[in-house]
Amino acid sequence: MSSQRSARPSVSGSEGGGIAILGAGALGRLWAACLPPAAAGFVPRNPSALSSFRLHYHFQDSSGRQHTVTRPWLTTLADAELLLVTTKAGDTLEALNQIIGRIPESCPIVLFQNGLGSQQAVAARWPARPVLAASTTEAANRPEPDQVVHAARGHTWIGALTEPATGLVPNIIRQLSPSGLDVRGEDRILERLWGKLAINAGINPFTALLDCPNGEILESPLFLDSIQALCEELANLIAAEGLPPHSPRELRDDIERVARNTASNTSSMRGDVQNGRATEIDFINGYVANRSRELGLSAPVNQMLTERVKQLVPHPSH
């Protein structure tokens, strides 16, 4: 897992195919650390600003073992065979726009963003590109800028969003399999993303507003006063979207189960607030509020949580 030899700052000729990773946060670094050293590198958004050809960090794997990881910043993307986009939801469109002209037309683009909205925006902007979405339960965090912890193993589901991506999933799973992470194909990726969004909508804003780990929200007055209405809003929107229905009770059970199972975790949204970064609220509760409005439904609890979380970081860094 640790990098012994210096990989070249190009993805050509690398074992397992040239995998380019856009977004050097916890998830991008997890993938880079797990893939063979010469298979993957990071995409610089601004190559002229690079001060080094390589990115170094410490990685704690899911068994607690420590590794030193060194991966290249890719100076050419002309032979990229797969692009993993692990930027925050709010940065994705702009980050891709900066680099998409440098990657081959045929290179599959796999979007790993939380929530919904950014994936549809990318697919709508580049419908002739092979664009896919991934939903992952791999838990990775970054307690220090140069340290990544693989907190818990999970699964990753990948499915096509645009027509040119149809049929590409088996090959992408082959390209990612040397990582040892569990990757599966998903024909109904939007349903999968909705399932994750519902859980994030019922956990993340509460952890951010209450500044507490996931498990502590369950007894809080804010959660207890709003969760029923929040789940009704989610259930109404899921039905209006034509997706398989979920009752408010089922949604609440799922949210509470995940909060209990991850009781001591700091959610990604609480982590963003603690670090003064922009949160993904617009793509989670904000997405629910906006889509509800577009479809003639009302979602006041999701709207209220969106507004309150935005007030926590009025001038975010990215």
Ligand code: PAF
């Ligand atoms: O966003 C997160 O942190 C996670 O998806 C979840 C489920 C809330 C667990 O921390």
